[in-house]
Amino acid sequence: xTAAPGTGKGLSVATLLVFAAITALPILxxxxxxxxxxxxxxxxxxxxxxxxFGNYARAFETAHFASYLxxxxxxxxxxxxxxxxxxxxxxxxxxxxxxxGRNVLFYLLLAGLVIPFEAVIVPLYVEMRAAGLANTxxxxxxxxxxxxxxxxxxxxxxxxxxxxxxxxxxASLDGxxxxxxxxKVLLPxxxxxxxxxxxxxxxxxWNEFLxxxxxxxxxxxxxxxxxxxxxxxxxxxxxxxxxxxxxMVALPIVVLFVATHRxxxxxxxxxxxxx
Amino acid sequence: xxANGRRAxxxxxxxxxxxxxxxxxxxxxxxxxxxxFYDWDGLTQAAFxxxxxxxxALGSPLVRSAFGHxxxxxxxxGVIPVFVALPLAVSxxxxxxxxxxxxxxxxxxxxxxSTVVVGVSxxxxxxxxxxxxxxxxxxxxxxxxxxxxxxxxWALPSLGMIGAWTLLGLCVALFFAGLQQIPASLYDxxxxxxxxxxxxxxxxxxxxxxxxxxxALTVTVVSALRAFDxxxxxxxxxPGTETVVPGILIYRRAxxxxxxxxxxxxxxxxxxxxxxxxxxxxxxxxxxxx
Numbered sequence: 286x287t288a289a290p291g292t293g294k295g296l297s298v299a300t301l302l303v304f305a306a307i308t309a310l311p312i313l314x315x316x317x318x319x320x321x322x323x324x325x326x327x328x329x330x331x332x333x334x335x336x337x338f339g340n341y342a343r344a345f346e347t348a349h350f351a352s353y354l355x356x357x358x359x360x361x362x363x364x365x366x367x368x369x370x371x372x373x374x375x376x377x378x379x380x381x382x383x384x385x386g387r388n389v390l391f392y393l394l395l396a397g398l399v400i401p402f403e404a405v406i407v408p409l410y411v412e413m414r415a416a417g418l419a420n421t422x423x424x425x426x427x428x429x430x431x432x433x434x435x436x437x438x439x440x441x442x443x444x445x446x447x448x449x450x451x452x453x454x455x456a457s458l459d460g461x462x463x464x465x466x467x468x469k470v471l472l473p474x475x476x477x478x479x480x481x482x483x484x485x486x487x488x489x490x491w492n493e494f495l496x497x498x499x500x501x502x503x504x505x506x507x508x509x510x511x512x513x514x515x516x517x518x519x520x521x522x523x524x525x526x527x528x529x530x531x532x533m534v535a536l537p538i539v540v541l542f543v544a545t546h547r548x549x550x551x552x553x554x555x556x557x558x559x560x
Numbered sequence: 561x562x563a564n565g566r567r568a569x570x571x572x573x574x575x576x577x578x579x580x581x582x583x584x585x586x587x588x589x590x591x592x593x594x595x596x597f598y599d600w601d602g603l604t605q606a607a608f609x610x611x612x613x614x615x616x617a618l619g620s621p622l623v624r625s626a627f628g629h630x631x632x633x634x635x636x637x638g639v640i641p642v643f644v645a646l647p648l649a650v651s652x653x654x655x656x657x658x659x660x661x662x663x664x665x666x667x668x669x670x671x672x673x674s675t676v677v678v679g680v681s682x683x684x685x686x687x688x689x690x691x692x693x694x695x696x697x698x699x700x701x702x703x704x705x706x707x708x709x710x711x712x713x714w715a716l717p718s719l720g721m722i723g724a725w726t727l728l729g730l731c732v733a734l735f736f737a738g739l740q741q742i743p744a745s746l747y748d749x750x751x752x753x754x755x756x757x758x759x760x761x762x763x764x765x766x767x768x769x770x771x772x773x774x775x776a777l778t779v780t781v782v783s784a785l786r787a788f789d790x791x792x793x794x795x796x797x798x799p800g801t802e803t804v805v806p807g808i809l810i811y812r813r814a815x816x817x818x819x820x821x822x823x824x825x826x827x828x829x830x831x832x833x834x835x836x837x838x839x840x841x842x843x844x845x846x847x848x849x850x
Contacts, residue, residue, distance in 0.1 A: 294655040294657070296651070297651040297652050297654070297655035297657055298655070298657050298658075300647070300648060300651065300652075301648065301651075301652050301657055301660065301663050301664075302663065304644070304648060304667055304728065304732075305663045305666050305667055307725070308666055308667045308669060308670060308725070308728070308729065309666060311681055311682065311685055311725070312669070312670075312673075312681075314681070314684075314685060314691055315681045315684070318684065326689075329690070329691040329694030329695065329698075330691045330694075367580070370576065371576040371577040371579075371580060372577060374573045374574070374576055374577065375573060375574050375576070375577035375578075377573055378570040378571075378573035378574050379574075382569070382570040382573075383570075384567070384570035384571065387570075390574060390578075393586070394577070394578075394581060396586075397581060397585050397586075399834065399835060399838055400585065400589055400831065401782070401785075401786050401827075401830060401831060401834050402786075403786065403788070403806070403807050403810050403827050403830055404589055404592050404827040404828065404830065404831045405584075405585055405588040405589050405592065406588075406810075406814070406827075407588075407592060407595065407810070407814045407820055407823050407824055407827065408587075408588040408591035408592055408595060408824075409584065409588045410814075410815075411591075411602065411820070412588065412591075427580060427583075427584050428584040428585070430580040430584075431580040431581045431582075431583070431584030431585045432584070432585055434577045434580050434581050435581060435585070437577075438577055463569055463573075488672060491674065492673075492674040492675065492676075494674070494675060494676055494788075494789040494792075495788055495789065495807075495811075498792075499811075499815060509674075510674045510675075510676035510677070510789075511676075513674075513676050513677065513680060514676050514680075514792070514793045517676075517680045517683070517793065524684065527680060527684075528681075528684070531677045531680050531681055534674055534676070534677050535672075535673045535674060535677045538672050538673065538674070539669065539672055539673065541672075542669070542672040543665075546665055546668075
């Protein structure tokens, strides 16, 4: 680029810092709030007199967040695992094989990327109830795999299309079947794409709200965001406990994000920009 | 293996994905369309209602205002983050800010946080005795300290600003990645032509970012149209009906009022708007970048 060295650099740093601060301040505020004493009312951003980790213990046990977090872990892990398996298989077919109806089937699946969940939720609830699956983890896991399979297949297809055709043809001449080619030749190189998919789908499932809200009315099945929404509605007096609960709901995904952000942010940007 | 068996192989690979996608996405979607022509409380016999649900929805002031509110949210969720993110991404890419990656990752962070957590946190910040008002009072602006999410005028813009806060980092990230794809030779050519900063931005940067801008607008506009989680945990549509959005109406009619047909019709209207917006944004972007 042609900018003279130094020009505007100070201004750029300043604006970036300002917006980073705007982003960080509310997050910091909630973390600080969660460490305040539950007995003294808090107004505004303030340092706690000492760190009251008891708020976390209270939210974890008394407010049942141990159970809510466990529910979220079960649902998100199952959805991530299921999505990766079905998306890899379908992406493999769409990305490397020729067959009748390929385009039609692919566009059908792509429609899943634009159909808003609101347009599915009403009959989905009626059908789950009729099948006796409402108020089970299945009522959340199965539809989430269905929605995420659309993105996952799209994502894995993009990866499989980057693999040189000669690699597949050579293995095929050696007499390897299609499953063996997928397992031995293609999957070892697909690890970054798979990891990105796992992290994204885990995150989306963890943060999903409407589906568990509609499907799970039993308190012991509630996922973490659902539990937080009810907690915030009911215990508005226990503000510090609510803040501790909010931090606990967000923390697993934030840690996952920070640990993998180089890979998955890059993957997400690249994927999005390519579309 | 027989030729027929070989021909079946691709479909076998597709089968598991479609076993989840068809019954839990495609079929319910078709059912929503069908349901939108019926009057049904979810329990007793449904009665065919033709276009009544659509007629009711399009004529109802509440439904109209819900879509109107979604339109306001588009401005806050989409337009503001894109306009702020553009200079932010361009200047930070140009100046090669030290620690820029860490700062951009931080700004992206709200994207990873559950909307319920975001809503609960901002609910506290914007409360009457919350930190924002404490700050306003501290600098002598007592008169401006209000219950932001409970105010008839300010509730919707407040929700909008929360959305802008959540989506800014995504836009910055998209634009920053897009800037790396613009060949340096284009900037050199612009410099040879004697183009200033502004001309260079209009002639090289903006067309080069047409794709990322389209992606950013698609994501943000769709999330404005589909805003449900945030509204549900902060205002529930209130005060009055000031922050009712289509998602809230669908939820209420289906799961609280037992009007499943009406909920389905509003859901289909929402779909039409979402599809139209997605199509329009990407069509304009294709023209611009070509």
